[in-house]
Amino acid sequence: MTDEMDLVSQLKNAEPLRPEAYERARTALRAAMAEPGSVRVLKETPVQNVGFPGARNRRRGVGTAGKVGIGAGIGVAAAAAAIALVATSGSSGTPVPATSIGAASQAPAAASPLVNLAAYIKANDHSSGDASVVIQSQQIGSKTPDVSYFVYADNGIYSAQSLRGLRTAITPRNNILDSGEAADVKVAASAANGNLASARIAMINNTPNYLGLGLSPSAQKKEWAKGDQAAKEVYKEKGAKGAPKPLNAKTAQEEADNLLWTNSFVALSVDGGNAAVREGVLRLLSTISGVSVAHTTTNGAATLTLTAGPEVFAGDGNQVLVIDATTGALVSSVSNTSGVPQSVTTYKVYRVPLSDIKAGKLLSDIKAGGLS
């Protein structure tokens, strides 16, 4: 006796996927694992080798510095598929100490420069619009710079290889925002006005970790023990020599600072046209003791240069962000990490009406100058 379920079951046959499709899918996954948020799967080019505002230099959220090296082996190259954030050379975006040029007058007085700039933005930002447009130029080593265009709006991020391309890029199919980036943006915006301590914890916890932030001391130590055990398992799985550093007050602080820095940077690079995001990020970064701030000028404009030293990166490398001293928008990002080719990324950030982008208006028609 055949029933309706039998009938439906007999309709299950479908053409099987071709072997190369499985391999292509795995390649996309490996790229995403190597550099979360970097992968955009397309028909002809499943993995885009383009720069991406949300490119993460995130050291994985588990455990301490020692685990970073282990995790780095997972996707050797991040390299091939995604995105490195950047190291410097003397490009036109190279900042110069303001004392030598004396052009930092637009910036607020700076006993606490980042917090002061956040307050300055709140009082003075007059940008309108509901979308962030980020034009990003990234040069890795001696390769030709790669210029990409991104729009962040309506909880999505869309990329194109030209300004004109942005108009048609904004479709659900092309949304390449990942949940981690969306969470980072949300927390950053909340940090503009909300409780900074809570926002700090939220931003750190956007990456899974065993830091036990907000827990009692005894509960926190239990979390650390779990983290240590997980790290040992990773070492064992990878056949790594040595042992991971155990989590303690110092290493936990270092990891917390690393996660706070990297996640905040993601928010700034994804939705930096949003004043609230810039304010929140500046307030969050002001809480990291391993970040130094200098007044500089870049191409004649007042800038702040933020340097996250090795203590923020598990003792290996650093990252330097240059931001506009009056808007807080990204100007450039430079990082040095052992074994990663140097690259330079410069940014131009705009706040514009999404409707104008969809209407195909070029930025030059929308606004003469950007935020950076």
Next chain:
Amino acid sequence: MTSDAELIGRSLAGDGEAFMEVVSRHEAAVGAYLARRAGREAAEDLLGEVWVAAFESRRSYDRSFAEARPWLYGVALNRLRHYWRSRPAEDLVADVTGLATGWDPWSAVDAGVDARAVLRAALAKLKPEEREVLTLVAWEDLTVADAARALGMPAGTARRLLHQARTALRSAPDVAALLQDLNSVKEAHR
């Protein structure tokens, strides 16, 4: 064998290869799931998106469930919804078109009707959630409880939806006629 839940736990601890193992276990099933609903070409495009989405959302995985396949179907369904929403308007026919290719179960049945078209039409008339539960059970061999898990709904709800779907199919005149014909042929060959 290490459970999927354990592998996902390891991947959250930084072991990416553990997640690749999860993928290797389920890629054929998830690929077939996609192909049944969107056709092979689209399925091949979507599979990578499914893995990336699953990897990025793995922290939400409930590790009290040892097996990840129902969860992966849920992730795949989300990607399908993105895909269906983004298709040009002229392509927005019922989700179940293109379900079956190269299959003709009716060679032994001189029914004189396009049986597949009848079934497709009947499936298309179901409510989307009814259709999802029905096809997860009928095509992916999930239990109703696992289908509920894939769809993020209580098991009782899934049972009710499956019952409604089956009743609706049986009640559809063309499907009822098909069943009658098919069973009549079987009787005749006894």
